[in-house]
Amino acid sequence: MSQERTGVATLKGNPITLIGPELKKGDQAPDFQLSKSLVESVSLKDFAGKVKLVSVVPSIDTGVCDAQTRRFNEEAGKFGDNVVVLTVSADLPFAQARWCGAAGIDKVTLLSDYKTNSFGAAYGVLIKDLHLDMRSIFVIDANDTIQYVEVLSEMTEHPNYENALNAVKELV
Template identity: 80%
Template sequence: MAQATFKGNPITLIGPELKAGDKAPDFTVNKNLLENASLADYAGKVKLISVVPSLDTGVCDAQTRRFNEEAAKLGDNVVVLTISVDLPFAQARWCGAAGIDKVITLSDYKTRSFGKAYGVLIDEFQLDMRAIFVIDANDTIQYVEVLPEMTNHPNYEAAVEAVKKLV
């Protein structure tokens, strides 16, 4: 279990501490209430996975909007996924209101499979910690940023550069 903070207060992250070079763990998340998605659904593509605690907060909103803008420039061999524990219909509502059309939102609400597999499940809140993972077309992790403080922004430029090196 890793330690991080929320507004300076310690929180506990459950799961492994992944690093570049590790094989990307599989996961099961929800596309909607009835349909699941897994890592295999994006086989052969470079994957930028943007993890946010909840789309209805300022930093998560900004992070998702930023990667939506970047997704339009990265090409067809790249998929940008935003994963949160928000319910799928809340994600759809938020995307519609925000004009998000390039990022695919996926929900980790049901089993927290992604959070546990990627070491970003916050024990105290049962939310996923803000993080970025870039995974190559062969499902090897090439870039990891798990934020030490939940309210901080990720390094957008470094994540996008990691993707560009793979396409």
Template identity: 75%
Template sequence: MSQERSAEFKGNPITLVGPVLKVGDAAPDFSLNKNLLETSSLKDFAGKVKLISVVPSIDTGVCDAQTRRFNEEASKLGDNVAILTISVDLPFAQARWCAAAGVDRVYLLSDYKDNSFGKAYGVLIKEFQLDMRAIFVLDANDKIAYIEVLNEMGEHPNYEAAISAVKSLL
């Protein structure tokens, strides 16, 4: 049975589906699309600290800014950190956006097929079939070290806290 809890979109209630993960939990594995044929999972980033930036759609203002910000931070964090941006946008749209934005240090992965990431991480928005804006920081052993699931979809995450959490694991 899936769990449900409330959040907001522009002051209106929405429902998040999936478990409430906690710091210290083992991160659920995932299978996300890099493109239509290739997938990526947690094991593809084994041994690295992972910052997982979840956005509803890459083609919106806050999602665009969030992904650009973490792309800028990526070069400062070094090779032991993998930054993943996850949305339900089709891989084609993600690739087009990356090319137009010059984003090249962040892995964009798509949860479009079955929303398995959203369901496993408790961020699937039932009403829209999008993933709620959230940040998960995982240590090199895939334990969750930091979580921020925003209550309002249109707000920015706490970038400084997320980056600080990553740095504390290096």
């Protein structure tokens, strides 16, 4: 049974329970299996040797999630080939693809945690009752060590974009 954490996050002020460990800077990044499409999946090793900015959003079809993904898409082109920017949500892969096409997103890779929620559970951001992942940011270095973590305490708020981007800049 995965660890349940209460009292750390809310949705519009209402408490929600997160499943999984509380990851910290210096922890080894857990492996993951995420869907790139209905039939293709990726894992941490698919991004070996690269700095990874992992932007986690509950659903791409909400205002803050949309803004968060657009912001990181704008910044992604500035980092070069040694950095990948991944947006993780529990949306179905074809909903993610539709949104990317409509939004003109071309530098961020959207990945889906819809099948097993294993990313959310491994990274401690799975919302127990909603089967969505809590808004959060993880910056993982080329050796798969976590260098920056922000798990928001309120789902509807924006992350600290500058702190996350600065964490990436320090690694490139």
